[in-house]
Amino acid sequence: MAEVGGGALLSAFLQVVIDRAASREVIDFLRRHKLIGGLVYKLKTALMAVNVLVEDAEEKQATKPNVKTWLDELKDAVYEAEDILDKVATQALRRKLDAEFETTAMKVRNRTYASLSLYKLRGKIEEVHDRLKSLADQKDVIGLREGVTGRPSERSPTTSLMVEESGIFGRDADREEIIKGLLSVDKGGNEVGVIAIVGMGGMGKTTLAQRVYNDERVKKKFDLEAWVCVSEDFDLFKEKLTGKYFLLILDDVWNKNLDDWEALSKPWKSGARGSKVIITTRDQGVASVMNASTNHRLEKLTEEDCWSLFAKYAFGNTNSSARPELEEVGRQIAKKCDGLPLAAKAIGAMLRTKANVDEWERILQSELWNLSLKRRKFFQLSK
Incomplete structure (x- = not known):
């Protein structure tokens, strides 16, 4: 399998994690907990700093082993960051319920427990932030450039991975x-x-x-x-x-x-x-x-429904048959989405700005498809 393509997929996942850090429940919780609030903001900033390097890293990893190693380390750090944000969201819900229904004694006990949990979480945030910052600081050493995502495209860009869905398939x-x-x-x-x-x-x-x-x-x-x-x-x-x-x-x-x-x-x-x-x-x-x-x-989408959803976001108003070389690769990508609507939607949206079949092939051959289901969290963020 080709050693290219993972960066583009990773970039899409990174954007979802960054959006999670800016979500309402996370922000509201952090306003009340200064112990970790500033650290999560720094974590988000570090995620943004590495995100602008990913596409250049994807282009260079096939010929530069040190860049390939950098991408592997980044994947691990990003998964850790997503886990942390999950824990923050869970703490937010727990504290909301605690505030409503606990007795005074329960509140004292659970606040002590929550403080210990936040203290442990603080250490984890600091650790992941430092890893991400270190990776961002390596850009000059391994020759990565920022903002290589601005290549001209023959096709109009999608608005967002989180765009409101106007067409539903298979439900x-x-x-x-x-x-x-x-x-x-x-x-x-x-x-x-x-x-x-x-x-x-x-x-x-x-x-x-x-x-x-x-x-x-x-x-x-x-x-x-x-x-x-x-x-x-x-x-x-x-x-x-x-x-x-x-x-x-x-x-x-x-x-x-x-x-x-x-x-x-x-x-x-x-x-x-x-x-x-x-x-x-x-x-x-x-x-x-x-x-x-x-x-x-809910069961997974059928292969054809998954393709229809993918094509809606990848091709927009253009009939996929007008680009048969992209349709052929796109159907294979949709099959790898394994019936998961979020995967089909997010990857289709990402590929909408990629007019070159080689770029689609990179995604098809990405090593990220080989991640275990436990770690393929890109496909398990959804709403």
Whole structure:
């Protein structure tokens, strides 16, 4: 397998990690915790500093072993950075729940535990920041240049990896099944029903929930619809549910603590009988703790649906048949996305500015495809 192509894929992953560092839940948490707030900002700056070097490194790694080693070390450091940001987001959710439902004694105990956790996290952030800064400082020694990404392209650039999805592929049956469950419940129901959408990161859980949420049949069914990301908007929905026939969507749920969820469910128990809650989660254990009446597990896209999604982002409004040499390679890349919507979308968007078939071949032959599923976190960030 060719020793090229990993840099372009790594650059896409780096941008996702940088965006994560700037996410609302991370920023809100860091404002209240100066112990690590400044360090995470430095971590983000270090990520940006290496990101501008990646494409030049990708071009040179085939002929310069020291550059290849540099890229390998960078991959490890970036994975560590992503793990850290995951831990920060988890701490943010934990502290949010703690603030609402703990007794004074519990707060003292858990604040002590949280302080110890943050202290350990601080050391890890410093370590990864130093690794990234060291890698950025090596640019002159190994001959890397910044900003080599500005090569002319025959095709218009995509706006962002996070662009709003205007076309969905392969999820119509999933949507209809969930909507059927929602519409089958009337105001005479005995309890608030919980539907869980379960799947690994990158499967499109949030996108599916959005389609259900925005469906006109659903809008007509409920008096109130509320979309809540637990780590961000936990306070906003409590007083709005009393006596209402509602649909509440809790997005990207991680916490499996039974006591926490019993406390969280109290507000919606004041709503009208027959109301519904949809949760999206990667963890089947969350669905069990929430006592979900329906577990809807998302499967991977079919090979053809994965290709259609990839082509939408890679070719835009251009028919892929107009570039048969790119379509041939693109279908192979889409197959390697292994049915994961986020992978097809993100890599397709990245390749939209790459008009040369050689650049597509580099991605196809990238060594990053050989990473184990455990470490292929680029495909497991999703919403």
